[in-house]
Amino acid sequence: MATAQQIKTGYIDYVLTHDEQPKSVYSFVKKLKITESEFYQFYASFEGIEKMIWADLTIDTIDTIRQQEVWTQYSSRDRMLSFFYSYVEVLKKQRSFIVYSLKQPGAKFSTPTVLSGVKPIFENFAEELISEGVESGELADRKFLTKRYKDALWIQFAFIINFWVNDDSTGFEKTDEAIEKGINVTFDLFQRSALDNLFDYGKFLSRNSRFTEKMRK
Structure with missing residues (x-):
């Protein structure tokens, strides 16, 4: 059988x-x-096999990092960094197949056929981290924009995997650097900034316009 x-x-x-x-x-x-x-x-189909291989690699990586003792102590940023560092280590074990799979005709990240099963898995994982980050105050809760955070992380996913496939540095050390810089920049954008404070101040002035009008008189 x-x-x-x-x-x-x-x-x-x-x-x-x-x-x-x-x-x-x-x-x-x-x-x-x-x-x-x-x-x-x-x-x-054969395409179904490839999609399942990618999905299994992604699910296994998420399950493994969640079992780490330090997982509960990690911030959302650290958890996403842990995912990508661990994911690349998993992909290394099947690098020949990964390179073959992504370099097939039509296997572009604009229309990632072989990654179609991975995207919802990764986005669910990302949304969970984002929700926890917003709840803890680590990440800014921005109206209309917070729900788009996962899209920015999916773009990072596509970039990092593509970067790794083409990385010829010893031990793929450039990929590690790409992960660190890419995820840190992305999470910096997710955090509260001076622009958020300015926006809040503008809303405050708008709500209290009658007081500012009195001050002008």
Whole structure:
């Protein structure tokens, strides 16, 4: 009886050996010595396998970092940094496949086909961190903008993964630097700033215009 892991492992081995997808499900399952019905029990297509691989890597990373003893002591910023540092370490173990997957035709971050299953997983994770950060006062709660924070973090996700794929530095040290600078800049923008204070002051003056009018007379 075939298993999802057997099919996934067989698929990764095939594409890395041939640098392309199998010609058909029929030829692929014949090589694995399983039936087509066994394949379709777990996956609807080869694209489905790739999407599941990415989703599993993302879920496993999130589950692993949440089990760290220091997790509860981390700020939202530190938790997001921990995710990306850990995610890159996980991706390293399958770098050949990751590079293959992202460099296929149509696998662009503007329309990330292989990452379509990852996006909702990552955004749910990001929204959780953002909500906790807003509640603790770490992050600014801005009307209309707070709900867009996750979009900024998804852009960082796409940038960091693409940067890592093309990183040729020793130990991918440039990717570590990209993570640190990118996430810190993004979270700096999420925090309260002088502009927020100025905006609040403007609202205060607007609400109390009758007092300022008296002062002018």
